[in-house]
Amino acid sequence: MTPPFSRSAVLLVKLILLGLLVGVATWIALARWTMSPRNMTFAPVAQPIPFSHKHHVADDGIDCRYCHTSVENSATAGMPSTSVCLSCHSQLFLDSPLLAKLHDSARTGKPLHWARVHDLPDFVYFEHDIHVAKGVACIECHGRVDQMPITWRTASLEMQWCLRCHRDAPNHVRPLNQVLSMAPQKPLSADEIRQLNRLYHLRDAQALTNCSTCHR
DSSP states (O other): OOOSSOHHHHHHHHHHHHHHHHHHHHHHHHHHHHHSOSSOBTOOOOOSSOOOHIIIIIITOOOHHHHSTTTTTSSSOOOOOHHHHHHHHTTSSTTOGGGHHHHHHHHHOOOOOOOOSSOOOTTOOOOHHHHHHTTOOHHHHHOOGGGOSSOOBOSOOOHHHHHHHHTTGGGGOOOGGGTTOOSOOOOOOHHHHHHHHHHHTOOOHHHHTSHHHHOO
């Protein structure tokens, strides 16, 4: 009996299927690569100036908002400008080689290009101010930055990590006067959690885990 397809036709079909399989595998690998965070968890990120949160926050007691000026009223926390740094370092450690780029920035007018440590993919919609206003503490996402001589990520920032919080939002918030505190806080009682839930008007888990909440 004559086969319905010639050997060359069968070979062509196999090659097409193999090509499709390789193409799909390549597309998946590329998608995973583009969606993965640029910085690895617990890996210090190089900066133009080796800025120590441990020194500035823990040792000197500088408030987060002094450098991250828009943390409470903008989608991004904001990075310190040269003028903010010079409000102290126009007098302190003037001759330090570590601050040479800061003074070059002041002289040339070219801003420092800080490397973003907590960087989300472009398809993720995130607003910093709403999280702060709803009582999500800095330490919840950024960890103990007051103990970091060079800043690194302590959280994966992957979707499942975010959803873990969004599925149980009332148990991941603090009173507003504790949001910026780096010190561990005692666990809230069930009554305190209910009070904060009412105070912040937290949306339910179904709304907070809806695709459109983070992807618009």
